Amino acid sequence: MNRRGVALVSTAHVADDFYQGAVPALLPFLVAERHYTYAAVSGLTLAATFLSSVAQPAFGWLTDRRPRRWLIPGGMGLAALGVALAGLMPTYPLTWVVIALSGLGVAAFHPDAARAARQASGDSNRAMSIFALGGNVGYALGALVTTPVLVWAGLHGTPVLLAPAAVMIVVLVLRLGPVLDGPSGRRARTASPAVADEWPAFLRLTGVVVIRSIIFFGITSFVALYLIARLHASHVVGGAALTVFLVAGALGTLAGGWLADRTSALMSIRVGFVLAGPAIAGIVLAGNLAVAFVFVALSGIALYIPFAVFVVLGQDYLPNRIGTASGVTVGLAVSIGGLFNPIFGAVADATSLRTSLAIVMVLPVLGLLVSLTLREPAVRRNRRTQPTQGPPEPPPDAVERE
Structure with a gap:
């Protein structure tokens, strides 16, 4: 690194x-x-x-x-x-x-x-x-x-x-x-990956990113309004809940990277979805603001655990199209998830905010099921099975690495 x-x-x-x-x-x-x-x-x-x-x-x-x-x-x-x-x-x-x-x-x-x-x-x-x-x-x-x-x-x-x-x-x-x-600014040549792009796996990963995005927009759009309507919070407290969600998400982002390095990217994604369902359920079922805030924080951590991992995994599935993989996982898939948000608004108008969040609550199960169809990218499998060799000679202008 x-x-x-x-x-x-x-x-x-x-x-x-x-x-x-x-x-x-x-x-x-x-x-x-x-x-x-x-x-x-x-x-x-x-x-x-x-x-x-x-x-x-x-x-x-x-x-x-x-x-x-x-x-x-x-x-x-x-x-x-x-x-x-x-x-x-x-x-x-x-x-x-x-x-x-x-x-x-x-x-x-x-x-x-x-x-x-x-x-x-x-x-x-x-x-x-x-x-x-x-x-x-x-x-x-x-x-x-x-x-x-x-x-x-x-x-x-x-x-x-x-x-x-x-x-x-x-x-x-x-x-x-x-x-x-390096000091000269001369780019080292990058060898072409020895494996083909795995488009079916990448498309399934994109589906997982979309599901996570739908959940994310559902929480960020309605959690403050829910606490105001259901638990009689003030507008300031409702806004504070959103801040808690985002701050906890920062911790979740770092935790997801740490977990992926010690286990695997797929494990990090699955753990995030496993934790997200109960955390959102806790918001829906909370009887007071203190308990609700705890589950808001846990939801932020859970939903952000896979966030950075999506980018790395997408790049590994499309090793010959790093830019396309990044553009889809960072941009397009996230915005598609946001397009579903009016549906939750319509449900809330027709029934209640609690019903709308209850629907959001079950979506992590769908995300988990789709993530179970994914397997480790061929790039990483090949890297593990290649015979161990001595380290390559560093280029003369290599920067200090960890």
Whole structure:
């Protein structure tokens, strides 16, 4: 594991996903200052998230044809520029366009960043979990920093938000090549994998990612409302429950990488689903807020345990198409899961929030059953069965590795 490489790419992930988190924080100010309707605000959310997720496999396909590492700083720069311009645009269509451009920048960043993270991490799931955690931290910081900036300066203060990307882009341009490839910045040749892509297994994995995403959106959309309606929590306490879920999820991300390194990626995924069902049931059945918060935290841990592992496993199933695998598991499959969320809303309107969450509660069983159809990727099986040989000579410009 190239520790400096993991640290650098993970920090870049923080800076990039900062702009994903900044968009939701912008929306209340757009409503207040420009009097946008909720439908208009939903359109901006769609531009920032769904369009970005759908575009990620396309960027992954491009990077599979030829790695384009410049997309890491370039995508980040576009993501930052879109957010910075959003507060300056005079009309809604122009605001929508720049928000969409920001989403495309995020989409451009992720596939090659995931490739670089894999290069730095080697076979370490723990290192990839750190990379994934960087995105979670960046999203949280985006919301945390954007609100006080706009309270202080109004919408015309959005250019201030360019600062994190500007600093990180300079660092990436100067250091990314040398840190990943050695002091000369000369990339080592990567041998083609000795196995074919396993598309049937990858498609089943994509189904698992979609199921996890459906559960995730169901919890994050309705848990605060459920606690308010069922347990008479205040809006502040309901919001705090969502924060607890996301913070616990950060711990789950690291735990999932640790578990996968000590057992297997498939075991990490299955453990996450096994824990998720009872944890969500605990939320539904909790009789007071203290107990509910405990199960909210456990749900966050359980649902994030497989999060980083999905990326590594997808790359192992498609060893010849690392970018495509990253784009699908990080972007497209997640957004498809979000499309099911209106169904839960309709169920809640027709019956109750408790019924809607009860449906969410049984979905981990489906995720577990689909995950049981998966087997270890051929890349890893071959690696284990190859005869043991002495370590290869390191290149003269190799960086220090763990």
